[in-house]
């Protein structure tokens with residue numbers, strides 16, 4: 156294995172010598188991990204705009220039911236009626252909002268962009284182990300995106316059975332009126348699964364084989380640990396989803412009855428398969444953000460991460476537990492209730508590694524010398540919002556309480572505190588932090604802070620009140636809360652949430668301006684603008700093809716050696732030996 | 742807007758025997774998680790103020806603290822295990838041990854109605870005196886009601902917010918559920934699982950009759966001839 160890896164290194168050194176690849180090979184069909192990372196970033200950001208618009212449309216309907224959405228009068232019938240959203244379209248909106256945000260925004264950015272960009276740079280490799288596979292991974296992913304978008308244009312509209320696609324609703328066209336939309340949904344996700352699978356194999360191989368000399372496992376930055384564990388989760392979880400999707404397609408198109416009781420099939424089988432994938436998937440969405448937060452927090456606290464090893468064990472622990480908790484989505488599904496208690500205990504145990512991580516983040520801040528850059532502010536938001544999302548999970552893990560709050564807005568609040576409050580603030584932290592390395596220019600800090608504060612306030616105004624709606628009993632995925640007497644008193648909350656959601660959308664404008672303005676006109680970035688330790692900061696900004704010149708860096712110590720006593724600077728890059736010997740084990 | 746901040750007004754009024762126990766657990770978790778969040782937030786804010794960057798001060802060079810890490814690991818584990826043990830009997834009572842009762846109904850969900858089948862005076866289903874009503878569930882107060890849940894098409898979820906009961910109705914199987922209402926009145930029965938374009942508005946009504954009223958309702962449905 157090692158000699159093979161060395162061979163890969165050698166070929167890339169040669170690459171570094173004959174640069175000029177031309178437009179197509181440089182920007183489009185690139186095999187350079189950094190370009191592929193950026194491609195995933197642009198794919199994700201583009202889809203985020205779309206996913207956000209879908210969310211705003213459905214929020215409009217919830218606040219002012221059956222009134223025309225401004226600016227959407229042009230959408231033809233039967234999708235909309237002079238701007239009014241009918242129930243069929245409403246179901247499509249929330250289905251596609253979740254599908255796009257989970258599979259085409261958070262995954263491409265956190266795993267595709269940061270995974271590709273950071274892994275070789277942070278472990279000291281010239282590229283991924285399999286650059287061509289990497290190219291394929293992006294382009295199959297992009298194809299999946301195009302196929303998925305195509306679903307909006309077929310007769311009957313796009314999938315409308317929820318992102319969870321519970322059978323039999325999803326398994327026969329007559330139940331939703333959606334024909335090709337749901338098929339396309341399955342096909343696109345199968346394609347995306349293939350893309351992610353190629354990525355995971357690449358990540359795992361690269362991290363195992365291509366670490367720079369001296370980069371031992373316990374000198375890896377935590378973001379690399381999380382990406383490594385995520386790659387393993389994806390490798391094991393995606394085939395289950397892919398199989399389930401194939402079975403669903405067969406049920407729809409080939410007359411099989413895997414999930415249809417009329418032919419002896421079992422509807423709950425879909426849920427078991429889906430959530431066996433689905434819960435690890437939640438950790439795929441949050442773990443890399445945890446890694447990003449750890450790295451940014453340590454850098455801007457100018458302090459070693461607190462409890463590095465327990466952080467690593469917590470990451471591995473969370474990953475293990477994620478395989479034995481899927482039943483918590485099915486407490487009220489008709490699954491044998493005797494299983495409920497086991498799944499409740501395993502789920503609540505996840506609080507332990509989550510608490511370890513949270514306390515270690517606080518420990519990192521303790522006695523630090525914090526710089527509140529935009530990346531740091533987003534990280535602090537990540538930590539606090541993740542705490543809320545984690546704690547609200549305990550309500551649902553508790554089987555008796557879940558009887559009431561299952562399938563209510565409490566779940567919607569929870570998932571958004573985890574995936575927006577967690578993953579998306581992690582994404583913003585990562586973008587503000589690594590933008591200088593990615594594009595060689597600094598982002599504007601003032602605009603960044605405006606974006607952060609507006610987003611942070613609007614985010615909480617949108618999603619915190621959803622807890623109250625959930626506790627009030629408001630079901631998720633309903634088209635019009637005013638149809639229910641017991642929900643009518645809650646309607647002002649729905650209006651407040653929608654107005655806040657519009658603000659949350661507008662709050663992204665400073666980010667878009669900042670991103671594109673900085674891309675072309677930002678201040679030139681230095682090699683190591685944040686005075687950070689990890690290896691990517693020893694490469695030029697942006698790093699050339701092959702990342703480093705003649706010699707790969709050698710690693711002398713762990714990634715979090717900040718404020719080492721008796722060292723003049725308050726940081727100590729991993730590729731520079733410490734003047735004084737570091738304490739044992741670090 | 743302020744009235745929404747009062748916790749008591751969050752949950753819909755409870756009118757079932759086991760509902761109060763669910764609410765009790767809800768409040769316990771609410772206070773535990775609330776305190777945990779406030780502690781974390783307070784520490785965070787304090788650290789942000791105390792340990793902000795100031796010229797001439799260096800961060801502490803610490804890598805961790807094993808004793809502290811063991812304390813919060815064990816502490817968290819204890820809390821969740823105790824919570825789990827506390828919750829187990831209630832879950833078993835609601836979902837696993839259906840109390841005996843001669844008040845039985847079959848609730849069959851279909852897009853987008855609840856079909857409620859009453860066995861009639863003879864107490865047996867599939868006999869001549871069965872009565873089928875759409876979206877109308879009539880029960881006596883203070884009596885255990887057994888519900889046999891099924892579905893004709895897709896998955897629906899039988900939700901009684903005021904009775905703290907939710908149970909999916911799955912095609913191909915019959916699932917038993919139960920409740921005991923403690924207060925007469927009319928309560929809504931929404932569907933809580935996405936079941937198609939008519940999911941929203943799939944709505945039945947539970948009428949809880951006081952003792953005498955229930956007799957009267959029964960007489961009206963099955964007039965003694």
Ligand SMILES: [Cu+2]
Pocket residue numbers: 433434437480481483484
């Ligand atoms: Cu889960």
Ligand SMILES: [Cu+2]
Pocket residue numbers: 897898932933934935936937939940941943
């Ligand atoms: Cu429904």
